[in-house]
Amino acid sequence: AQKVTQAQTEISVVEKEDVTLDCVYETRDTTYYLFWYKQPPSGELVFLIRRNSFDEQNEISGRYSWNFQKSTSSFNFTITASQVVDSAVYFCALSGVRAGGTSYGKLTFGQGTILTVHP
Amino acid sequence: AAGVIQSPRHLIKEKRETATLKCYPIPRHDTVYWYQQGPGQDPQFLISFYEKMQSDKGSIPDRFSAQQFSDYHSELNMSSLELGDSALYFCASSSGQEARNEKLFFGSGTQLSVL
Numbered sequence: 383a384q385k386v387t388q389a390q391t392e393i394s395v396v397e398k399e400d401v402t403l404d405c406v407y408e409t410r411d412t413t414y415y416l417f418w419y420k421q422p423p424s425g426e427l428v429f430l431i432r433r434n435s436f437d438e439q440n441e442i443s444g445r446y447s448w449n450f451q452k453s454t455s456s457f458n459f460t461i462t463a464s465q466v467v468d469s470a471v472y473f474c475a476l477s478g479v480r481a482g483g484t485s486y487g488k489l490t491f492g493q494g495t496i497l498t499v500h501p
Numbered sequence: 502a503a504g505v506i507q508s509p510r511h512l513i514k515e516k517r518e519t520a521t522l523k524c525y526p527i528p529r530h531d532t533v534y535w536y537q538q539g540p541g542q543d544p545q546f547l548i549s550f551y552e553k554m555q556s557d558k559g560s561i562p563d564r565f566s567a568q569q570f571s572d573y574h575s576e577l578n579m580s581s582l583e584l585g586d587s588a589l590y591f592c593a594s595s596s597g598q599e600a601r602n603e604k605l606f607f608g609s610g611t612q613l614s615v616l
Binding site for chain 1: 534542546549559589593608610612
């Protein structure tokens with residue numbers, strides 16, 4: 383069975399602060415994918431990142447960075463210099479890997495973290 | 502770039518009615534997934550199709566059925582609607598051929614309200 387836990391239900395910060403969203407996962411699979419999605423107030427799910435369990439290299443994309451630590455089963459997401467437009471619900475998710483290397487689309491989501499960035 | 506298209510955007514139904522949600526995947530994507538997101542909840546996987554065949558099944562009620570057509574679009578049919586079916590229904594698509602660059606793209610969702 384797979385499980386994703388996002389420790390923070392809600393986070394409130396002031397613009398320009400850095401904020402880290404925690405994600406811890408459980409899986410029996412040796413190979414898996416981890417995802418982060420953003421759900422703004424408009425409701426759509428916006429893909430942010432997919433990480434293969436074999437690749438523990440941290441990734442940075444603009445103000446976003448991700449810290450994957452397999453030893454602690456964590457995949458944390460940091461927003462640097464937060465902005466009001468970052469206000470959204472953020473979901474961490476986990477999927478298995480097919481034989482060909484693609485992910486099963488059957489994602490297991492965490493409960494989500496509501497991030498509010500105040501001006 | 503083209504994205505996953507879902508229609509309708511909003512749907513209001515009465516209890517015991519039926520509803521059909523449509524999903525048009527990104528061009529050249531051969532796999533579609535359906536998710537249900539209740540108010541304040543995380544998305545829950547319902548069902549998926551690869552090359553028009555059901556590939557995986559999650560917590561989809563027997564009152565729901567889905568299929569993928571020859572043009573790869575998919576429809577989720579919901580019968581005998583209940584109040585608890587009120588939710589945001591997402592469709593996502595991916596390509597089984599692009600593992601290296603694979604991203605699971607979601608549509609904007611269909612908000613179903615059952616009154």
